[in-house]
Amino acid sequence: MKSPSPTPNFAPIKTQRxxxxxxxxxxxxxxxxxxxxxxxxxxxxxxxxxxxxxRSALREALRxxxxxxxxxxxxxxKGGAFIQSAEPDRIVQAMQDYVHLGNISLDELTEARLAxxxxxxxxxxxxxxxxxxxxxxxxxxxxxQETSVEARYECAAAYYRVLARATRNRMFGIFVDSLSAILHxxxxxxxxxxxxxxxxxxxxxxxxxxxxxxxxxxxAEMRKHLERVHRHVRKNLKAQGASTKTRKIPT
Amino acid sequence: MKSPSPTPNFAPIKTQRxxxxxxxxxxxxxxxxxxxxxxxxxxxxxxxxxxxxxRSALREALRxxxxxxxxxxxxxxKGGAFIQSAEPDRIVQAMQDYVHLGNISLDELTEARLAxxxxxxxxxxxxxxxxxxxxxxxxxxxxxQETSVEARYECAAAYYRVLARATRNRMFGIFVDSLSAILHxxxxxxxxxxxxxxxxxxxxxxxxxxxxxxxxxxxAEMRKHLERVHRHVRKNLKAQGASTKTRKIPT
DNA sequence: CTCCTTTAATGGTCCGACCATTATAATATT
DNA sequence: AATATTATAATGGTCGGACCATTAAAGGAG
Numbered sequence: 001m002k003s004p005s006p007t008p009n010f011a012p013i014k015t016q017r018x019x020x021x022x023x024x025x026x027x028x029x030x031x032x033x034x035x036x037x038x039x040x041x042x043x044x045x046x047x048x049x050x051x052x053x054x055r056s057a058l059r060e061a062l063r064x065x066x067x068x069x070x071x072x073x074x075x076x077x078k079g080g081a082f083i084q085s086a087e088p089d090r091i092v093q094a095m096q097d098y099v100h101l102g103n104i105s106l107d108e109l110t111e112a113r114l115a116x117x118x119x120x121x122x123x124x125x126x127x128x129x130x131x132x133x134x135x136x137x138x139x140x141x142x143x144x145q146e147t148s149v150e151a152r153y154e155c156a157a158a159y160y161r162v163l164a165r166a167t168r169n170r171m172f173g174i175f176v177d178s179l180s181a182i183l184h185x186x187x188x189x190x191x192x193x194x195x196x197x198x199x200x201x202x203x204x205x206x207x208x209x210x211x212x213x214x215x216x217x218x219x220a221e222m223r224k225h226l227e228r229v230h231r232h233v234r235k236n237l238k239a240q241g242a243s244t245k246t247r248k249i250p251t
Numbered sequence: 252m253k254s255p256s257p258t259p260n261f262a263p264i265k266t267q268r269x270x271x272x273x274x275x276x277x278x279x280x281x282x283x284x285x286x287x288x289x290x291x292x293x294x295x296x297x298x299x300x301x302x303x304x305x306r307s308a309l310r311e312a313l314r315x316x317x318x319x320x321x322x323x324x325x326x327x328x329k330g331g332a333f334i335q336s337a338e339p340d341r342i343v344q345a346m347q348d349y350v351h352l353g354n355i356s357l358d359e360l361t362e363a364r365l366a367x368x369x370x371x372x373x374x375x376x377x378x379x380x381x382x383x384x385x386x387x388x389x390x391x392x393x394x395x396q397e398t399s400v401e402a403r404y405e406c407a408a409a410y411y412r413v414l415a416r417a418t419r420n421r422m423f424g425i426f427v428d429s430l431s432a433i434l435h436x437x438x439x440x441x442x443x444x445x446x447x448x449x450x451x452x453x454x455x456x457x458x459x460x461x462x463x464x465x466x467x468x469x470x471a472e473m474r475k476h477l478e479r480v481h482r483h484v485r486k487n488l489k490a491q492g493a494s495t496k497t498r499k500i501p502t
Numbered sequence: 503c504t505c506c507t508t509t510a511a512t513g514g515t516c517c518g519a520c521c522a523t524t525a526t527a528a529t530a531t532t
Numbered sequence: 533a534a535t536a537t538t539a540t541a542a543t544g545g546t547c548g549g550a551c552c553a554t555t556a557a558a559g560g561a562g
Contacts, residue, residue, distance in 0.1 A: 076555025086353025102337030112422035171363035327524030328542040
């Protein structure tokens with residue numbers, strides 16, 4: 001055995017690649033406020049010269065920033081890379097990737113959803129405006145008229161997004177979007193049609209509780225709803241067994 | 252005025268770029284289970300030939316997947332693109348970017364943190380093993396011995412990560428990591444040293460409540476802690492005023 | 503003045519080359 | 533024979549130049 005290294009606490013040598021350095025510099029300018037939403041970066045060929053790297057390396061950096069949702073690339077003259085305004089889509093995507101790669105179980109998802117929705121309902125109960133409530137009702141009404149499963153899902157997503165917005169806290173919107181996007185891949189199944197009617201009823205009930213500012217009743221209604229969905233998904237997962245689509249989330 | 256378009260519900264024309272198509276195909280194979288953690292993609296030159304695109308386009312796709320945390324690129328012979336195991340880092344990064352770009356206020360952050368930590372404490376109170384509690388104590392103890400601000404922050408992050416892990420729900424770990432990473436940029440300030448002692452005491456108290464399985468007391472202790480930090484950050488933000496660093500988060 | 507054409511800037515893609523790193527095979531050394 | 537050294541080849545990282553598609557603005561025709 002060799003002698004152990006005397007001081008094992010060296011700084012980790014990290015071969016920084018060109019695109020990483022570029023990304024860091026741009027991110028730093030973003031965090032410091034030098035760059036802000038709406039700003040336009042120089043053209044690729046120009047930026048490459050400025051950073052003294054090839055256009056390929058610069059493009060990989062820009063591509064990274066784009067998929068991170070930080071910039072938006074637009075073609076044509078007067079095109080270029082524009083600093084994006086904040087969109088939570090990337091967070092949702094990242095969470096979806098994490099679940100696809102990882103080991104989050106359906107039970108964990110549901111528990112997290114129960115917890116966050118409980119908070120959301122209670123906050124919304126305290127803060128929702130009459131306009132919010134009316135919008136919720138309108139969406140629930142529209143859900144009844146939609147026929148396709150996909151359209152109904154869109155309505156459901158809109159409903160919960162408005163509900164989250166009523167908390168006046170954008171963080172909850174992100175949580176909700178992430179969790180429901182992940183669960184969306186699993187809500188289809190044989191009895192989904194019949195379940196839908198129950199779900200829509202539940203949404204009307206929830207609005208009534210919110211309007212009465214009865215937080216406990218609203219939270220209870222939400223809880224019943226989520227547990228219904230959970231049972232539905234769980235049943236379908238068991239029924240379909242080893243389908244490639246469902247194996248991804250262990251129950 | 253021209254006649255309005257008769258059917259405004261056309262499908263949005265979206266010029267799909269090569270790298271996007273590649274990303275989608277690989278993500279699809281991931282979701283369907285064809286690709287899974289540890290798998291190795293063919294070499295770049297080979298993959299490019301298979302997709303019938305240039306190496307540059309393929310590399311932009313791989314770069315996107317890498318920054319999304321889906322693959323890891325390793326150099327040298329026997330190198331290549333390996334499907335990564337799930338790491339929540341990317342979600343944290345995405346949330347950080349969102350805050351930097353966006354309009355999340357400190358109050359919103361704190362509220363979300365209060366809500367999630369309340370859940371976490373209560374779940375941990377019910378589920379934490381003696382090993383978890385001992386680890387929490389050990390970390391709190393170690394924090395006292397550390398001197399640098401950065402090392403103490405690392406301890407604090409470790410403490411809350413272990414606490415989240417004690418819920419046996421990985422989702423909460425993600426939430427906590429994201430929120431605390433964002434807040435970390437703002438915890439420095441003149442009185443941080445003196446505050447630290449109080450914070451460490453609070454962590455010991457919290458463990459005692461958890462060991463006694465007193466969820467309400469534990470949640471209350473956590474709440475006091477978070478409010479302390481919130482007041483501290485808020486005060487420093489006001490004191491420093493229009494610093495470029497602090498202007499990013501409206502209070 | 504309006505409409506059409508041309509033009510130039512810009513991102514998207516492709517190609518071919520070379521460099522740096524790395525695991526393996528071949529060779530030299532003891 | 534065992535070990536250390538060196539050569540080799542595969543692979544990702546970078547480079548530079550070229551061409552295409554798109555787009556806004558300038559220029560020209562009526």
